[in-house]
Amino acid sequence: MAKKTEAKADNEAKTTTKKDKKTVADKKGAKDTAPVEEITVDTSSLKNKNVKDYSVEEKLYMLYKLQMIVSEVDKIKTLRGELPLEVQDLEDEIAGLKTRLEKYQAEIRELEDSVTAQKNKVSESKLLVEKYKGQLDQVRNNREFDNLSKEVEFQELEAEFSEKKAKEFNAAIKQKKENISGSKEILDGRKIDLEQKKKELQEIVAETRQEEEKLRDKAKSIEEKIELRLLNAFKRIRKGARNGLAVVNIERDACGGCFNKIPPQKQLDIKLHKKIIVCEYCGRIMIDPELANATEK
Numbered sequence: 001m002a003k004k005t006e007a008k009a010d011n012e013a014k015t016t017t018k019k020d021k022k023t024v025a026d027k028k029g030a031k032d033t034a035p036v037e038e039i040t041v042d043t044s045s046l047k048n049k050n051v052k053d054y055s056v057e058e059k060l061y062m063l064y065k066l067q068m069i070v071s072e073v074d075k076i077k078t079l080r081g082e083l084p085l086e087v088q089d090l091e092d093e094i095a096g097l098k099t100r101l102e103k104y105q106a107e108i109r110e111l112e113d114s115v116t117a118q119k120n121k122v123s124e125s126k127l128l129v130e131k132y133k134g135q136l137d138q139v140r141n142n143r144e145f146d147n148l149s150k151e152v153e154f155q156e157l158e159a160e161f162s163e164k165k166a167k168e169f170n171a172a173i174k175q176k177k178e179n180i181s182g183s184k185e186i187l188d189g190r191k192i193d194l195e196q197k198k199k200e201l202q203e204i205v206a207e208t209r210q211e212e213e214k215l216r217d218k219a220k221s222i223e224e225k226i227e228l229r230l231l232n233a234f235k236r237i238r239k240g241a242r243n244g245l246a247v248v249n250i251e252r253d254a255c256g257g258c259f260n261k262i263p264p265q266k267q268l269d270i271k272l273h274k275k276i277i278v279c280e281y282c283g284r285i286m287i288d289p290e291l292a293n294a295t296e297k
Contacts, residue, residue, distance in 0.1 A: 054225070055273070056273045056274060056275060056276060057273040057291065059226070059227075059230065059276065060247075060273065060276065060285070060287045060291060061291060061294075061295055062222055062225055062226055063226065063230070063234060063246075063247045063285060063287075064247045064249075064287055064291065064292060064295045065222060065295050066219055066222045066223065066226070066234065066247075067234075067238075067245065067246060067247040068295065068296065069215050069218050069219045069222070070215075070219055070238070070244070071244065071245070072215050073212060073215050073216065073219070074244050076208045076211065076212050076215075079204060079208060080201065080204050080205070080208075083197060083200060083201045083204065084201065086197050087194065087197045087198055087201055090190055090193055090194040090197060091194065093190055094187060094190050094191060094194065097183055097186060097187045097190065098187070100183055101180055101183050101184065101187070104176050104179055104180045104183070105180070107176055108173055108176045108177065108180075111169045111170075111172050111173045111176070112169075112173065114165075114169045115166050115169045115170060115173070118162040118163070118165045118166035118169065119162070119166055121158065121159075121162040122159045122162045122163055122166070125155040125156070125158040125159035125162065126155075126159055128151070128155045129152050129155045129156055129159070132148045132151045132152045132155070133152055135148050136148050136149070136152075230276075233285075234246045234247070234285070237278075237283055237284055237285065240283070241257065241282070241284065243257075245257050245284060246284060246285060247284065247285045247286075247287060248279075248284050248285070248286060248287075249286070249287050249288065249289050249291070249292035250262055250267060250270065250286060250287075250288060250289060251289070253267065255279040255281065255282060255284065255286060256284075256286075257279060257282050257284040258279060258281045258282035258284070260279065260281040260282070262279075262286070267288070270286055270287065270288050271288040271290070273288075273291070
């Protein structure tokens with residue numbers, strides 16, 4: 001009986017020891033695998049705060065309104081006509097004439113140096129001719145006479161050749177000076193034309209500057225409300241379009257930009273304003289006439 005009691009006590013002690021070890025192990029594991037703190041990212045800073053989550057209809061409305069404003073700016077630029085281009089052409093031509101005059105003057109300086117060099121050669125040849133002629137009276141034999149006669153003839157030819165070259169250089173200088181005179185007359189005339197064109201352009205710009213600035217401010221305020229991806233697409237389409245139209249409405253069942261027919265189903269999709277649809281022919285953004293009329297009003 002005493003042996004059974006001792007065995008039972010030993011079993012209970014072993015069980016208690018196993019439970020204690022398990023408890024310690026569980027605590028240790030819990031310590032090693034502490035819960036990780038959840039990290040959240042504020043995505044509001046990654047978006048443009050001025051751009052709200054507008055509906056497709058509102059986006060189309062703003063795009064068409066922006067198109068109307070930039071088209072008015074284009075009309076103002078058209079009023080200026082070709083004046084800006086004419087002013088630029090005149091400025092380029094004046095710069096070219098000035099460069100040409102500088103080139104002529106540099107060439108004249110080089111030609112004058114060449115004339116001086118040829119004149120020096122003439123003087124040297126004449127001195128040698130006189131020297132050799134003086135030596136002819138003192139020759140002792142025919143061989144010396146022949147050699148000196150050849151030297152005299154050679155130097156005379158050299159003097160004639162140098163005089164000829166000097167005359168050619170002088171003629172070239174005269175021609176260059178005539179070219180300079182003609183270029184200066186043209187330059188003076190172009191300067192007068194440029195002043196007149198600039199004055200006309202300044203008058204037109206002064207008349208339309210205030211209106212253009214107002215339109216540009218309106219366009220800027222609308223651009224701030226349009227998401228960047230859509231705005232870049234608008235500018236890209238507008239840049240590639242000949243008439244500057246990136247957003248057009250449907251006219252007589254056709255695209256208002258390229259005038260190609262639009263299928264009825266696509267017209268219905270455009271009218272529903274569920275997504276932004278572009279013309280498959282010209283790539284312009286299309287809107288229905290009702291939205292276009294509402295925007296224009």
